[in-house]
Amino acid sequence: MNQSEDFFETKKRELGVSLNEVQRKAVLHTDGPLLLLASPGSGKTTTTIMRIGYLIEEKGVNPSRIKAVTFSRASATDMKERFKRFFPSYSDRSIDFSTILSLAFEVVREYFYKKKNLLSNHRRQERSQRSKEKWTSVAKESNFT
Numbered sequence: 001m002n003q004s005e006d007f008f009e010t011k012k013r014e015l016g017v018s019l020n021e022v023q024r025k026a027v028l029h030t031d032g033p034l035l036l037l038a039s040p041g042s043g044k045t046t047t048t049i050m051r052i053g054y055l056i057e058e059k060g061v062n063p064s065r066i067k068a069v070t071f072s073r074a075s076a077t078d079m080k081e082r083f084k085r086f087f088p089s090y091s092d093r094s095i096d097f098s099t100i101l102s103l104a105f106e107v108v109r110e111y112f113y114k115k116k117n118l119l120s121n122h123r124r125q126e127r128s129q130r131s132k133e134k135w136t137s138v139a140k141e142s143n144f145t
């Protein structure tokens with residue numbers, strides 16, 4: 001039995017979830033993007049969660065490098081809970097499940113603070129340069145140099 005069959009068999013035994021052929025193929029696709037198009041209730045979320053677990057358990061991906069984004073808060077919470085049930089040994093806090101809106105907010109907030117810090121550093125440097133110039137000229141005028 002190879003590594004991927006082992007993974008699916010273990011999960012089948014532990015969770016009673018037996019992925020079909022297409023779902024397994026999607027889980028095993030770990031390099032590059034993957035578009036999983038299927039009808040409602042056909043098992044996309046289950047597949048996505050198994051794929052995340054496979055990346056961590058079998059491919060050694062650090063959970064904190066995984067970002068799972070979905071549309072609504074309800075489905076982000078659902079994914080988080082299902083992941084916890086499927087892979088209890090990994091803290092649900094190590095993987096970031098969020099909505100698209102909260103991801104956008106995070107990006108904007110980070111950019112804002114970076115920009116604000118850059119601006120204030122720049123202003124601080126300008127102020128210190130001006131003050132240096134001022135004191136050099138005072139020192140010259142007063143023949144201190």
Ligand SMILES: Nc1ncnc2c1ncn2[C@@H]1O[C@H](COP(=O)(O)OP(=O)(O)OP(=O)(O)O)[C@@H](O)[C@H]1O
Pocket residue numbers: 017018019020023038039040041042043044045046047
């Ligand atoms: N291979 C499978 N064998 C048995 N049950 C499955 C399988 N895959 C998924 N299910 C079950 O089918 C139901 C729907 O699965 P899931 O929520 O993953 O579908 P979905 O495509 O994400 O749904 P939605 O489009 O509504 O978000 C769940 O109860 C899930 O446990």
